[in-house]
Structure formats: structure tokens, C-alpha cells
Amino acid sequence: MNAVTQAELLRSLPPARRYARALTGSQPAGDALVGAALRAGLPEGLSARLALYAGVTKLAPPPAAPPSGAALGARQRQLLLLTALEELSVSEAAQVTGIPTDAAETELEEARAALRSAAAAxxxxxxxxxxxxxxxxxxxxxxxxxxxxxxxxxxxxxxxxxxxxxxxxxxxxxxxxxxxxxxxxxxxxxxxxxxxxxxxxxxxxxxxxxxxxxxxxxxxxxxxxxxxxxxxxxxxxxxxxx
Missing domain, CATH: 3.40.50.2300 (Response regulator)
Structure with missing residues (x-):
């Protein structure tokens, strides 16, 4: 378990649950993912919020096959959700996903381009x-x-x-x-x-x-x-x- 206080973890649970639900597509699946991350132990050296995001990201199931014409990979979805919905900086999102910041920037550029070709609803x-x-x-x-x-x-x-x-x-x-x-x-x-x-x-x-x-x-x-x-x-x- 990460060396953070219980109070810090409790404050970080709502955004972690929101992120997990967005990754999985439902409240039950997202909450189960947060619970699994807590049981597995969170990474050291990160704030409570980033550690929870990282734990959820590590255990997240692979995305379903994307709609015709769309090509967002799992990491691209994670980075987009972390930066656009959770409002993390690119460097923070890179820490959460465990990749260098420059690699995260490249992935995000490709992901934004892929969004423009996604299937319409x-x-x-x-x-x-x-x-x-x-x-x-x-x-x-x-x-x-x-x-x-x-x-x-x-x-x-x-x-x-x-x-x-x-x-x-x-x-x-x-x-x-x-x-x-x-x-x-x-x-x-x-x-x-x-x-x-x-x-x-x-x-x-x-x-x-x-x-x-x-x-x-x-x-x-x-x-x-x-x-x-x-x-x-x-x-x-x-x-x-x-």
C-alpha cells in the first residue's frame, strides 16, 4: 500500500471511481476495479490520487473492439480520460500510465486524431x-x-x-x-x-x-x-x- 493517509485516500476515491467507471463503462465494473486496485496495493512515490489512478490503470481490462473507423488503443483511452476528464497534466498522466512524458504527448496527439474518425452516434x-x-x-x-x-x-x-x-x-x-x-x-x-x-x-x-x-x-x-x-x-x- 502506498504511504499515504486514510484521509488522503478517502478524498481521492470519488475521482478514482469516476475514472474507473469511464474506463469500464459502468458503475459496478468501475467500483470493482477500484476495489481490486486497493487490494492489490498502490504504487509508491505518488500522491494518493495519482496512486489510485495508477492502480486502476494497471488492472483495467482491455477495451472492447472499437467502432468501425475508430482506432483508439487502451493506453490512448487512458491518457485521454486522465487529461481531458480528470484534468491531469500530461506529465501526471505519464506517471499514472508508467511511460515517459514525451511518449505520452505522442500518444495523445495520435489519440486526438483518431477521435475525429470515430463512429457517429x-x-x-x-x-x-x-x-x-x-x-x-x-x-x-x-x-x-x-x-x-x-x-x-x-x-x-x-x-x-x-x-x-x-x-x-x-x-x-x-x-x-x-x-x-x-x-x-x-x-x-x-x-x-x-x-x-x-x-x-x-x-x-x-x-x-x-x-x-x-x-x-x-x-x-x-x-x-x-x-x-x-x-x-x-x-x-x-x-x-x-
Whole structure:
């Protein structure tokens, strides 16, 4: 076990769980991976957060076969998630994955190029703020995906999902007077099994470890690359580990 305090480990568990879920594609598989990393022992010489990331990375299962036209390798996915979603520097991501910084930079350049050729998905956006919805739509389309609907309320989201059958949902948590994005997604997934990315200013509502959590959470404000890698992972994630 790494020479870090229990308090440091506890503070680092939410981001480690988020990263593991994004790697595996589900909450149960991600949490099982974090547990396996803790049992196996964490690497020495790193902070608690980086050590947890490194332990998860070492034990992560290989990704499923990528969609036609996409060619992201396992390490490229890891580096993209670590830098874009977890906001590590390239040098920190290199430490986590155990490669030199210059090699990590090269891998990231190749990964960003591969993202542009990834297979497209039909996306439903759930967002009550019109300007933010326009921005998200533009970003989704710039990633090569198709936006099949934009819902501002819980009821509208359920109706659009039933009629459009999206392959991916991007949902805000707080829909103001229009309801709740978490509830909307729960209702949709009773009828349609579809990957979901929550794009929210309230990630703590989704990282409580008290209820079923989504595999993909992006905090607002976010970078376009974070959305690109999250959408790619969501539509091409691995089969959950047991």
C-alpha cells in the first residue's frame, strides 16, 4: 500500500471511481476495479490520487473492439480520460500510465486524431438553458455525432427518447422548473437501454456512492476534448467486469 493517509485516500476515491467507471463503462465494473486496485496495493512515490489512478490503470481490462473507423488503443483511452476528464497534466498522466512524458504527448496527439474518425452516434441533449444547449449541440456535432433532439424538460426528454431512440444521451442534472435530469434519465432507461453522459455543474449529486450512478460525468465548464472522449467511451465502452 502506498504511504499515504486514510484521509488522503478517502478524498481521492470519488475521482478514482469516476475514472474507473469511464474506463469500464459502468458503475459496478468501475467500483470493482477500484476495489481490486486497493487490494492489490498502490504504487509508491505518488500522491494518493495519482496512486489510485495508477492502480486502476494497471488492472483495467482491455477495451472492447472499437467502432468501425475508430482506432483508439487502451493506453490512448487512458491518457485521454486522465487529461481531458480528470484534468491531469500530461506529465501526471505519464506517471499514472508508467511511460515517459514525451511518449505520452505522442500518444495523445495520435489519440486526438483518431477521435475525429470515430463512429457517429445519434444523441439526445437534455438541457434547459437555451444558450448552453446550443453550445453543447455544436460541440456534439463537431465531434461527428448527430443531435436528434434537444429537450428542456423532463417530460419532453422522455417523449423525445421514445420517438427518436438515441444511441447516447447528454443530460444536465438541474432542469429548473422543467424537472430533474436524473429522474428523466431514469424514466428513459426503463424503456431504452442507452449510455448516458451527465454534463453538470453539480457532480457531487452523482458521486455519493449511495445510489446507482452514471458511468460518465463531466463537470461544467468543460473542454470540447472532454466531451469528445466521453462520447467515444460511452458508445464504445468495454463489457463490465465481474
Amino acid at each position: 445519434d444523441v439526445l441533449v437534455i438541457e434547459d438553458e437555451p444558450i448552453i444547449a446550443m453550445d453543447v449541440r455544436q460541440l456534439v456535432e463537431s465531434c461527428g455525432h448527430r443531435v436528434v433532439g434537444v429537450a428542456a424538460t423532463e417530460a419532453q426528454a422522455v417523449r423525445l427518447a421514445a420517438s427518436k431512440k438515441p444511441g447516447l444521451i447528454l443530460a444536465d442534472v438541474n432542469l429548473g422548473a422543467g424537472g430533474d435530469g436524473i429522474t428523466a434519465v431514469g424514466r428513459i432507461q426503463q424503456q431504452l437501454k442507452v449510455p448516458v453522459i451527465f454534463v453538470t455543474a453539480y457532480p457531487e449529486r452523482l458521486l455519493t456512492a449511495e445510489t446507482v450512478e452514471p458511468a460518465f460525468v463531466i463537470s461544467k465548464p468543460f473542454e470540447p476534448l472532454a466531451l469528445a472522449i466521453a462520447t467515444y467511451q460511452a458508445v464504445s465502452s468495454t463489457v463490465p467486469i465481474g
